[in-house]
Amino acid sequence: MSYISHPPGQTHVTDALIIGAGPVGLFAVFELGLLDIKAQLIDILDRPGGQCTELYPEKPIYDIPALPVVTGQQLTDQLMEQIKPFGAQFHLNQMAEACVKTDTGFRVTTDQGSVIEAKVVIIAAGGGSFMPKKPPLPGIEAYEGTSVFYAVRNRSAFAGKNIVIAGGGDSALDWTLNLQPIAQHITLLHRRDDFRAAPHSVNAMREMVATDKMSLVIGNPTALQGNNGQLTGIDVTLADKSTTTLSADTLLAFYGLTMKLGPVATFGVGMQNNLITVNTENFETDVPGIFAIGDINTYPGKLKLILSGFHEGALAAQKVFRYVHPDRKWRFEYTTSSSNLQSKLGV
Amino acid sequence: MKINVTDRSGKNHCLDAVEGWRVMEIIRDHAERIPALGIKAECGGALACATCHVYVDEDWVDQIPEPSEEEIEKLDDAFAVDEEFSRLSCQIIMTEETDGLSVTLAPGSEP
Incomplete structure (x- = not known):
């Protein structure tokens, strides 16, 4: 698995910053990429995959559509392959510590001194940050x-x-x-x-x-x-x-490790029982420009399934497009038939 | 069908149980109304986290199926493990034989 991983302590600028490199954060890179939105990801672990690679890399998952059985590690590897065309950049071994509003979006700082300026922030932090028990x-x-x-x-x-x-x-x-x-x-x-x-x-x-x-x-x-x-x-x-x-x-x-919500709770987004409340149209929080997808969010009917997180990422990406490309007309396309999308995918 | 769960302050709770459910799931379900029964169970029953650790009462230890090798190993990640009574409650399934089971929540599995 090859990917761009930045050393800590630098300043970066991107369209969308995703906090959490689990399956849901990874698939969001794909949905964002189709809409010409560049993404960077922060994760406290030393590799992508989140719970899938940290808690159960060898355990089978049976409820991913069209994959009758897949292990946590295989799912992560496949997602990394799927998002390869979009060149997502990772900030690993780092915890997102603070998020402040700026004129152009948000500035997120990590516990290792990295600074990432992004137009939008997508919180895909699952059960929180993995920390030692x-x-x-x-x-x-x-x-x-x-x-x-x-x-x-x-x-x-x-x-x-x-x-x-x-x-x-x-x-x-x-x-x-x-x-x-x-x-x-x-x-x-x-x-x-x-x-x-x-x-x-x-x-x-x-x-x-x-x-x-x-x-x-x-x-x-x-x-x-x-x-x-x-x-x-x-x-x-x-x-x-x-x-x-x-x-x-x-x-x-x-x-071993356990998950703790951590500093995300201080980002100023509305919460309920340690989960981030979102609307189900685009999974935006009550702070415009900050989204929450996957296990960390809550809404009526929420199911903590990987497949729900994939859906949430797809819908969130459409609203993110309006923030990142306000001058462009949003267009719905299928990867099957769109030569525009296929060129982005390099196929 | 019932289980008896002693919370971390020593108070006993007699809970309605459902056949086929994991003991962890029964405790987690009741914890929505009774916060003292809070159990982290962060991997959701995948035998990957050891945060649903309980002590099975002495009278019951021999009446429930023995832990798997994998469960015994996973207990390494729990705290204050008792080699005789410690179990991961996601690995105990409710059956007629376990009706009335008594367990005590172990330290370190708080949500």
Whole structure:
């Protein structure tokens, strides 16, 4: 899958900015492209596909019209192929943080310092931004960023630390192996003595446990100890339901990702139960020029289906055309018969 | 057909259940009226997220079908997992045999 992905920190200008590169955001690129509307997409994940590639890349989907069965990854790959002629540009690993009105449309800024000026904004953010799951331990917020982390941004910051790594997947195992040489001590904490990480990582970890280079504890964290944001220990319930306290100054927790609505809630569009209200004629929000399609919107009769999001994107594109090309007459055409559309598709 | 669900504050709710539904779906349906029953269940039953985690009451553990290998693995992404009682409620289907099932909502599955 090849596509244009921009590094963060730059300023870009486009017709339509799509927030969310899941299936619905991707298909919107197609519908916009047919109407000569250029699009860029922002996504917090490191690749297109949204939930389809993050949550269930291998799981079959049976309700995409004309595709009796397709996996989340296949659907994403096919959509990327379908929108290829339109050269959409991606801003990945970034979260849309703010959206302000300008004379020409909107200025959206990301948490990584990118700025995108667009005539319209289409929010296709699904269930929100994927963020690390935070263990429900009392007072954990006070330690976040000082002693408790959900990702390693700067490896050297962990040198000499007494680290507990919680989790049993590839992230937990990879960082256990990666940080062990520079940490003072590493304890891997997992609920069961079985790991779904890559077998060679698991073997390498077990070898280090056998040679006393690190510790493995089977159990669940129940409480954090420390003060002023500095962790000193982690209370743990062990497999036999007895309790103990692991000494630690750092906790790295890897329990997968979850979706949180995030900053979209501050964009000023009307909302109901954490969903964006839209009209069903063109899926525009109550802010002219901002649209919402896919799982993130709500209206009477809404169904959270990928196919509904495709429909919503198609209708939204027609209204977007009026903002982007106000001087042009809107014309309805079929890809089957229109040489104009076929030339855009390069067929 | 009923299920008993203990919310995160310890209050018990006896809920009407529907045969063939997932326990997660029954809880989610009632949560529209009873916010204390809120359950994230963000993947909608695809066994992809572990945000519908519950503890099955001791009396019931042996009376419902055992978890699949995939469900046991997916519990790695849940919190405060109990190897004996933890289940993902999207994987328990209501049948005559599960009529009266009692479960408790686990921490970390709040919407």
